[in-house]
Amino acid sequence: MNAPAKSPAPAEPAQATSTFTLLRTLSVVSAICGVIIVASYLATLERAKDNRRLAAQRAVFKVLPDASSVKEYLALPTGEIVPAGGGDPPPGALRFFSAYDAGGRFAGIAAEGAAKGYADLVRVMFGYSESCHCIVGIGVVSMRETPGIGDKILTDKDFISNFKALDVRLKGDLSALANEVKVVKHGVKTQPWQIDAISGATVTSRAVGKGINDAAQLLLPRLVPRLDQLREKS
């Protein structure tokens, strides 16, 4: 339809607001907003930190059933192991958790690995036991895989049994894993370092294997020579 010739609404007086006024308004509004943000950050910081710590602890307890207390450490590229403090970790540092049982004895190591799955990063936590040089449990930290297909890695009993004793022993010179952790087609697993994929969820299965392998290849050569250091701290 044709717009009426006369102006639809009386226009506001066409005087431009001065730049100073614009700047002042934006500054005042930004200052108010800044105060609100800082206040809410400070108010929620402690709770959020606690939540993160509890979530990490829960994940560790899941992969190391004997654990009853957890300490967080960083493995530096130089090979040193230092307790994780506040602030950002130095570049190249790997975060891991050292777990202790109810009697305070060293119960194993837990660390996180991640690899690209079908939809997004699949982040897994795995538990390492030094007595068998193997992985004794995994848990999924986060994923966005297809419900009913990729998320079978949480429920498929055959798949989970891969991680009862997944061999990750190191080479003689402790420079890398003796055998790469490999995901193989469903039903052809023959070696203790292989992972039997879920048929129909191969991409997600592979992501789990790759995440574990990448993290273990980096972390374990740094860690295994110095496990005594963690034992002492208990």
Next chain:
Amino acid sequence: MSGPSPAAFSMAPPSQWEEFTEGMWRRNPVFVMVLGMCPTLAVTVSAINSISMGLATTFVLAASCLLVSALRRLIPKEVRIATYIVIIATFVTVVDYAVQAISLDLYEALGAYIQLIVANCLVLGRAEAHAARAAPIPATLNAIGMGLGFTLGLTMIGGVREILGAGAFFGIPLFGPGFQPWVVMVLPPGGFFVMAGWLLLFAIVRRRLAARDAGATRAAPVANSGACHGA
């Protein structure tokens, strides 16, 4: 062609109750204005996610509309959109921190969609179309009503998707172990299917009501549905 009569409602200023209930039914953000579709389709895989997302949006809506309305005489029109976005982004940040403090699982489940509330057409639309020209109390009431209407819409979609796609409601299994989940319902296409189903139902109800009113008074001001105010 019968001309639209938008003046029908603006004869008298709406009462506070009308302000509050506007978003629940007459201009429900999800089913009537069809605003904020990005979170509506993306996070409604379960009822609890939907209700959390709805409440987070409600808080952002109410708080930013209150502040926009309180500052409305100070904000020059040249920088109003920038100001509104700063205000909205502030409260989105507050919600982001709050959800992290309340539940990390929920934070993971909602993902980037909490931050994306800042780009929700509904929030900026209400700030620009309503809060900028209303006093703080009616503006906030209207915003809360809109937010609750949004929450209701999300939960109606999320509830159906969870029941069909996971056989549960608010995480409580409904059908026992023999149930074969209708997986497509929790995948992205399911969001569109369920949304379309509800829209169809609402269109039918609306048409019936309008036809009844028309039979009674011979006036037919059907509430227009595509009302995306400037955002």
